[in-house]
Amino acid sequence: MEILLQQIVNGxxxxxxxxxxxxxxxxxxxxxxxxxxxxxxVVMVGALTALTAINLLVGSGLPGPVILLIGILAxxxxxxxxxxxxxxxxxxxxxxxxxxxxxxxxxGVSIILQYLAVLIWGRSYHAYPELLPTAPxxxxxxxxxxxxxxxxxxxxxxxVGLLLLVHKTRLGRAMxxxxxxxxxxxxxxxxxxRIVSITFMLGSVLGALAGVMVSVNYSIAHYQMGFILGLKAxxxxxxxxxxxxxxxxxxxxxxxLIEALGSGYIGDLTGGVFGSNYRDVFAFFVLILVLIFxxxxxxGEKLADxx
Amino acid sequence: xxxxxxxxxxxxxxxxxxxxxxALVLLPLLVGSGFGNAWVRVxxxxxxxxxxALGLNIVVGYAGLLDLGYVAFYAVGAYVYAxxxxxxxxxxxxxxxxxxxxxxxxxxxxxxxxxxxAGVFGVLLGAPTLRLRGDYLAxxxxxxxEIIRIFLNNLNRPVxxxxxxxxxxxxxxxxxxxxxxxKTQDVLGIAxxxxxxxxxxxxxxxxxxxxxxxxxxxxxxxRAWVAxxxxxxxxxxxxxxxxxxxxxxFAMGATFGGVSGGLFAGFQEFVSPESFQLIDSIMxxxxxxxxxxxxxxxxxxxxxxxxxxxxxxxxxxxxxxVALFGKxxxxxxxxxxxxxxxxxxxxxxxxxxxxxxxxxxQRELGEMRGNVP
Amino acid sequence: xxxxxxxxxxxxxxxxxxxxxxVSLTINVGEIYGLIGPNGAGKTTFFNVLTGLYPKxxxxxxxxxxxxPLGSPHLVAExxxxxxxxxxxxxxxxxxxxxxxxxxxxxxxxxxxGAVLHDRRTRAEExxxxxxxxxxxxYVGIADRANDLARHLPYGDQRRxxxxxALATEPALLALDEPAAxxxxxxxxxxRTLIDGIRVDGITVLLxxxxxxxxxxxxxxxxxxxxxxxxxEDIPERVQSNPKVIEAYLxxxxx
Numbered sequence: 060m061e062i063l064l065q066q067i068v069n070g071x072x073x074x075x076x077x078x079x080x081x082x083x084x085x086x087x088x089x090x091x092x093x094x095x096x097x098x099x100x101v102v103m104v105g106a107l108t109a110l111t112a113i114n115l116l117v118g119s120g121l122p123g124p125v126i127l128l129i130g131i132l133a134x135x136x137x138x139x140x141x142x143x144x145x146x147x148x149x150x151x152x153x154x155x156x157x158x159x160x161x162x163x164x165x166x167g168v169s170i171i172l173q174y175l176a177v178l179i180w181g182r183s184y185h186a187y188p189e190l191l192p193t194a195p196x197x198x199x200x201x202x203x204x205x206x207x208x209x210x211x212x213x214x215x216x217x218x219v220g221l222l223l224l225v226h227k228t229r230l231g232r233a234m235x236x237x238x239x240x241x242x243x244x245x246x247x248x249x250x251x252x253r254i255v256s257i258t259f260m261l262g263s264v265l266g267a268l269a270g271v272m273v274s275v276n277y278s279i280a281h282y283q284m285g286f287i288l289g290l291k292a293x294x295x296x297x298x299x300x301x302x303x304x305x306x307x308x309x310x311x312x313x314x315x316l317i318e319a320l321g322s323g324y325i326g327d328l329t330g331g332v333f334g335s336n337y338r339d340v341f342a343f344f345v346l347i348l349v350l351i352f353x354x355x356x357x358x359g360e361k362l363a364d365x366x
Numbered sequence: 367x368x369x370x371x372x373x374x375x376x377x378x379x380x381x382x383x384x385x386x387x388x389a390l391v392l393l394p395l396l397v398g399s400g401f402g403n404a405w406v407r408v409x410x411x412x413x414x415x416x417x418x419a420l421g422l423n424i425v426v427g428y429a430g431l432l433d434l435g436y437v438a439f440y441a442v443g444a445y446v447y448a449x450x451x452x453x454x455x456x457x458x459x460x461x462x463x464x465x466x467x468x469x470x471x472x473x474x475x476x477x478x479x480x481x482x483x484a485g486v487f488g489v490l491l492g493a494p495t496l497r498l499r500g501d502y503l504a505x506x507x508x509x510x511x512e513i514i515r516i517f518l519n520n521l522n523r524p525v526x527x528x529x530x531x532x533x534x535x536x537x538x539x540x541x542x543x544x545x546x547x548x549k550t551q552d553v554l555g556i557a558x559x560x561x562x563x564x565x566x567x568x569x570x571x572x573x574x575x576x577x578x579x580x581x582x583x584x585x586x587x588x589r590a591w592v593a594x595x596x597x598x599x600x601x602x603x604x605x606x607x608x609x610x611x612x613x614x615x616f617a618m619g620a621t622f623g624g625v626s627g628g629l630f631a632g633f634q635e636f637v638s639p640e641s642f643q644l645i646d647s648i649m650x651x652x653x654x655x656x657x658x659x660x661x662x663x664x665x666x667x668x669x670x671x672x673x674x675x676x677x678x679x680x681x682x683x684x685x686x687x688v689a690l691f692g693k694x695x696x697x698x699x700x701x702x703x704x705x706x707x708x709x710x711x712x713x714x715x716x717x718x719x720x721x722x723x724x725x726x727x728q729r730e731l732g733e734m735r736g737n738v739p
Numbered sequence: 740x741x742x743x744x745x746x747x748x749x750x751x752x753x754x755x756x757x758x759x760x761x762v763s764l765t766i767n768v769g770e771i772y773g774l775i776g777p778n779g780a781g782k783t784t785f786f787n788v789l790t791g792l793y794p795k796x797x798x799x800x801x802x803x804x805x806x807x808p809l810g811s812p813h814l815v816a817e818x819x820x821x822x823x824x825x826x827x828x829x830x831x832x833x834x835x836x837x838x839x840x841x842x843x844x845x846x847x848x849x850x851x852x853g854a855v856l857h858d859r860r861t862r863a864e865e866x867x868x869x870x871x872x873x874x875x876x877x878y879v880g881i882a883d884r885a886n887d888l889a890r891h892l893p894y895g896d897q898r899r900x901x902x903x904x905a906l907a908t909e910p911a912l913l914a915l916d917e918p919a920a921x922x923x924x925x926x927x928x929x930x931r932t933l934i935d936g937i938r939v940d941g942i943t944v945l946l947x948x949x950x951x952x953x954x955x956x957x958x959x960x961x962x963x964x965x966x967x968x969x970x971x972e973d974i975p976e977r978v979q980s981n982p983k984v985i986e987a988y989l990x991x992x993x994x
Contacts, residue, residue: 094501149711153718158500159432160718163655166648167710170703177700286644290512293505336520343509350506351494578855585854585861586840586847586868589833593841596830603790603824605816605845605908614851 064201066323067316072207074315075214076276079269080292081299081307082221083262089238089302090258091154096165097145099289100172101138101263105270106280107180109134110187123190127275134267141172142263146256169286176282184281187274210272217265218308225304234258238302287339291318294346300356309358317341394565405677406561410633412673413568414626417575419653419669420662421622424579426651427660428588429615430595431492432504434647435511438491439484439620441518441642443627446480448534448637449527457526473540477628484624485617487514492616496609511647518639533638540567540632548635564633571629575622579662582618591615592660652706656713658720667722676702742804743768743943744820744912749798751781751788751967758784760967762798766912771934771944773958773975775951777987780964782947783825786916789945790822791815803911817845821910823901825917825947829889835900836885839872842907875903879933895926902933906942913937914945919953931957955979963987 080102087095109130116126149164191209195202225231236244237254245251273288274280291314299310322338349356398406422436448454453468455461461469471479491510495503522530539548539560547563582588590611593601602608631637649672657668683698713721744766751759759781766772774782787793789800791812800807808814821842830838847868853861876882879899884892889900898918905913915934919927927950934957938944948954954961955975962972965987971978978984 094505149715152715156714156718159655159659160714162432162501162504163652164711164714166652167707167714170648170707170710174700174703174707178696178704290505290508337516340513340516343513347494347506347509350498350502354498354502581855581857582851585865586844586849587851587854589837589841590844592833592837593830593844596832597828599792599812600824600828600830601841602792602812603816603822603828604842604904605813606841607811607813609811618851 061200062323064199066319068198068201068203068207070316070319071312072203072210072276072315073319074295074312075210076269076273076311077288077292077295077314078308078311079214079217079265079272080288081296081311082217082304083266083269084289084293084296085299085301085304085307086258086262088296089304090234090255091150093150093161094165094293095145095150095259095262096162096289097168097172098262098266099285099287099292100169100176101141101145101266101285102270102273102288103176103280103282103285104141104172105134105138105267106274106284107176107185107270107282108137109267109271110185110274110280111180113188113190117188123192127190127271131268131271134271135264138263138267138270139260142259142266143256145263146259151252151255173282173285180282182282184279187278187280189278190275206275210276213268213272214308217268218304221265221304230254230257290346291342294342294349297354297356298345298349300358303356303358306356306358310356313357314342314345317345390569391566394562398562403559403561406565408674408677410561410564410568412670413565413572414630414633415650415653415673416572416666416669417568417626417629418623418650419657419665420575420579421619421626422650423654423660423662423665424582424591424622425615425619426654427665428583428591428595429612431612431615432500433507433619434504434644434651435491435507435509435514436619436623436650437642437644437647438511438514439488439623440627440630440646441514441639442484442487442620443480443624444631444637444641445518445528445534445627446483446624447476447628447631448537450476450479451538451632452534452536454529454534454536470538473542473628473632477625480628481621481624484627485621488616488618488620489613492613496612508644508647511642511644515639515642518642528639531639533636533640535636537631537635537637539635540564540629542567547632568629571625575625576662576666583662587611587614652710656710656720658723661720661722661724664720664722664724668720671721676706679705741768742766743802744945745801746789747799747801749785749788749800750796751784751793752796758967759788759795762964762967762969764962764969764972766943766945768943769938769941770959771938771946771957773954773961774945774947774964775949775954775961776964780987781967782964783916784967785964786822786914786947789815789914790820813845816908816910819909819911820914821905821908821912822914823898823905823916823918825920827897827901829897829901829904831890832888834886835876835881835889835892836869836872838889838900839875839903839907840868842904843868843871846909872903872907875906876900878906879903880929895922895929898922898930899933902937906937910942912943912945914947916947917949918946919948919950927953
């Protein structure tokens with residue numbers, strides 16, 4: 060029973076991380092109908108930039124949480140710039156091109172970001188220093204660490220903030236209008252190019268935050284961390300209903316749970332034939348099943364034409 | 367061949383074909399003596415990639431189905447060859463009892479078998495994706511590619527089928543009529559090294575693949591593929607069974623991949639999951655897209671460029687940096703990938719139909735430019 | 740007169756909206772049958788149900804007495820119903836000739852093996868496909884554009900090409916969805932001659948059209964749909980004076 064509860068706690072935390080990354084995919088998809096394949100790499104850039112700042116400050120005597128905050132604040136503008144440039148250079152000129160073209164440029168941008176990261180930070184795995192207390196709390200027999208609590212709190216706050224932004228502000232209204240019909244939004248005086256730009260930047264800043272959270276959670280950062288993370292977050296976004304903010308959250312948590320419980324129990328279920336080394340397969344199976352049987356996701360609207 | 371050379375004059379075409387044949391025979395000799403045998407090896411790989419890219423071209427270029435997991439079929443072909451033509455299976459007691467040295471099936475059996483199994487995988491993986499299009503199809507196929515690789519990595523237990531991450535070694539080299547291509551052979555009194563033998567085999571097979579591609583392109587089936595790419599609903603209304611024709615595209619593409627994979631296994635005498643990663647699928651897709659989707663000469667050009675240029679870069683970048691700065695400042699491998707990424711973005715921005723598109727696609731491009739406000 | 744197509748009590752629902760309700764009609768061999776109605780009356784829905792693009796919720800459709808195959812439009816095409824689309828759907832990046840050649844798909848057999856070996860039978864079939872396609876381009880009057888990409892043809896020629904492609908499937912029934920939409924008077928007159936000729940050559944025509952003048956002048960019989968229901972079916976003159984029809988069209992303006 061405790062094991063099950065522990066797996067659930069781990070799954071929810073993992074899911075919160077996926078949800079944070081998924082928000083970036085879902086926002087861009089909601090506005091442009093484009094899958095920004097390079098979003099996972101933005102997350103990676105965020106994690107490594109923050110790490111550089113953190114490593115500079117680690118001996119300074121500042122308290123851990125403050126250092127972590129400074130790390131996030133350092134990563135945010137870098138990711139914002141990456142998001143802005145990416146949209147301007149690689150996506151905007153192709154907005155009316157056949158769908159294959161932006162997909163290929165997105166792959167190109169992914170590769171560029173990955174190998175810029177290699178040139179700057181090298182190929183090795185970087186350990187993230189311990190910045191938060193490690194002593195876990197007891198939750199009905201399961202353990203939950205301060206880092207995990209922080210992730211849950213931040214993910215919830217981000218989610219709430221984003222929902223408020225989209226539904227309660229002028230900018231949010233412009234974003235929804237652009238998502239609904241860019242042509243008409245433009246006629247109504249919305250500067251849709253600016254809205255798209257802002258969406259990318261916002262998504263990228265969330266990516267920075269997510270990157271730091273992921274790295275703190277696993278205590279590790281690496282130039283290739285973005286790929287599989289991005290793919291799983293994308294799965295989460297699709298599972299919840301891509302283009303739908305709440306869906307990203309639901310999809311993320313669900314995927315986190317599936318993965319934690321699946322890899323926790325697959326060994327017992329298959330008599331040891333399949334082990335947790337098949338963990339990544341779950342996300343792919345979920346993705347494939349959802350896309351085939353319910354491409355609009357759990358909370359999504361009908362997107363059959365786009366799928 | 368006429369279409370490939372872009373002429374309808376039969377005499378000109380025959381002359382061109384002869385010239386091409388002579389050039390293809392002499393090419394490795396020139397390359398080998400000029401730049402060393404390592405470059406003949408690069409040529410061998412270029413030919414394998416041409417076959418792969420032409421296979422993917424059927425799926426992406428003709429039928430318009432975006433496949434980001436194509437390397438899986440290459441992997442299937444390679445592992446079929448590796449498992450059935452090496453000592454590996456001797457690790458399983460039941461098989462060791464019958465074949466203590468493992469199975470060593472001959473190439474003419476293993477290659478077609480690999481092609482067929484890859485084709486079956488093509489249908490199996492294609493079937494669930496029939497309703498998907500565009501980006502979503504790309505991601506699902508990417509998922510399938512990764513799943514296959516994860517299985518290759520882990521199917522070393524409970525029964526050791528793939529030998530996991532270590533891969534399979536001591537694979538039999540390709541033998542033709544008992545003559546091993548892995549050793550220098552005496553042909554008409556001339557000693558021909560292994561790399562050259564493989565080159566000539568691969569050239570012949572690549573030409574066969576080109577031939578099959580061309581025949582398919584100009585057939586009822588090829589037209590149906592393109593029709594589906596252009597408008598699936600209209601294709602159905604024309605009486606095309608889009609489900610079967612799409613599956614056929616997946617199967618044909620996968621078959622080409624399977625053959626190339628088998629050749630790869632025999633050529634390398636070693637396979638491991640390392641060789642079949644997402645980046646390899648991306649590379650093959652980029653060969654098709656950068657060269658010119660649906661246009662055979664363009665795809666060949668794309669495959670050549672993306673095999674040869676990175677190699678030039680890999681070998682040239684370090685010495686160039688030493689000459690300029692006195693030391694290697696930037697890791698050449700990363701620099702190479704960086705250039706690849708930049709090239710992808712640049713080509714899509716400035717030549718979205720590829721470097722050598724089919725004439726019709728080119729016209730479309732011109733128009734598209736005109737229409738964009 | 741023998742019956743070619745018989746629709747019995749066909750119904751189709753989208754969500755809560757009854758797009759077709761209990762529609763029954765019969766089309767005789769060799770006639771030009773018109774289907775008219777105000778916007779949103781369900782004409783195109785009927786077409787899409789007829790050609791297998793949408794599954795029907797109730798009723799039956801019989802072609803030459805046997806039920807139409809369910810499930811897939813390609814089977815309907817094979818059974819002998821060809822169609823055009825309201826918003827022209829050509830294979831834009833194929834030539835006009837290739838477009839028509841695609842139309843021969845269901846009537847030809849060459850397999851992958853045949854295509855690769857290019858044996859005598861495949862060669863014969865291939866050249867027959869091409870011959871027939873050229874003939875059809877002549878028939879609709881755009882043979883001089885055979886090697887142009889479909890997307891480069893002028894609008895009226897695109898409509899004609901779509902008809903040629905549909906004819907290539909050797910239909911018993913040719914279903915045209917607003918073929919005169921967007922055409923000027925001269926083009927419409929030429930289209931009328933073409934459709935008349937198609938009937939003379941033994942193909943039954945089902946015509947959805949907004950251009951009431953064209954329908955009344957061309958069709959042997961006309962059915963009128965309104966809110967998914969058939970409100971009239973008769974010869975054009977009588978339909979024109981049918982009070983229900985006049986009311987459906989908001990008190991006149993018809994004819």
